[in-house]
Amino acid sequence: MSGATKFVNWSETAGMMAQHGMPDNAVPFLLVAAALVELLGGLSILLGCQARWGALVLFLFLIPTTLIFHNFWAAVGEAQQNQMIHFMKNLAIMGGLLMVAGLGAGPFSVDSRMSRK
Numbered sequence: 001m002s003g004a005t006k007f008v009n010w011s012e013t014a015g016m017m018a019q020h021g022m023p024d025n026a027v028p029f030l031l032v033a034a035a036l037v038e039l040l041g042g043l044s045i046l047l048g049c050q051a052r053w054g055a056l057v058l059f060l061f062l063i064p065t066t067l068i069f070h071n072f073w074a075a076v077g078e079a080q081q082n083q084m085i086h087f088m089k090n091l092a093i094m095g096g097l098l099m100v101a102g103l104g105a106g107p108f109s110v111d112s113r114m115s116r117k
Contacts, residue, residue: 002038003034003035003036003037003038003039003040003042004035004039006031006034006035006038007035010031013031014027014028014031016069017030017031020068020069021068034061034065037057037058037061038058038061040054041054041055041057041058041061042054042058045058045097045100045105047109047110048105048106048108048109048110048111048112049105049109049110049111050111051100051104051105051109051111052100052101052102052104052105052111054100055097055098055100055101056097056101058097059094059097059098059101062090062093062094062097063094065090066087066090066091066094069086070083070084070086070087070090071083071087072084072086072087
C-alpha cells in the first residue's frame with residue numbers, strides 16, 4: 001500500500017522527502033525508486049516469488065528510510081513519541097523480513113512450487 005500511495009500522493013510525498021533533506025533534483029528519482037521497491041518487494045513476499053530477494057531488498061531499503069524519516073532523537077514532545085513508534089515498527093518489520101530472507105516464503109509459495117518441478 002505504501003508504494004502505491006507514493007504514486008497517488010506524489011506531490012505530498014515529494015514535499016515530505018524534501019523536508020527531510022533529500023536534494024530537490026534527486027527527489028523524483030528517489031520517489032520512483034522507493035515506490036517500486038515497496039511495490040515489487042511487497043508483491044514478491046505476498047506471492048512468494050523470489051521472496052528471499054524481495055525481503056532482503058526491503059530490509060536494506062528500510063535501513064536508511066528508518067534513520068532518515070523516523071529520527072525520533074531529533075523531535076520533541078508528542079512528535080518524538082510518534083516517530084519512536086514508527087522507528088520501532090520498522091525495526092519489527094525488518095526482523096520479519098530477515099526471517100523471510102533466511103527461511104524463504106513457505107510451502108505454499110510460488111518459489112516452493114517451482115522448486116518441486
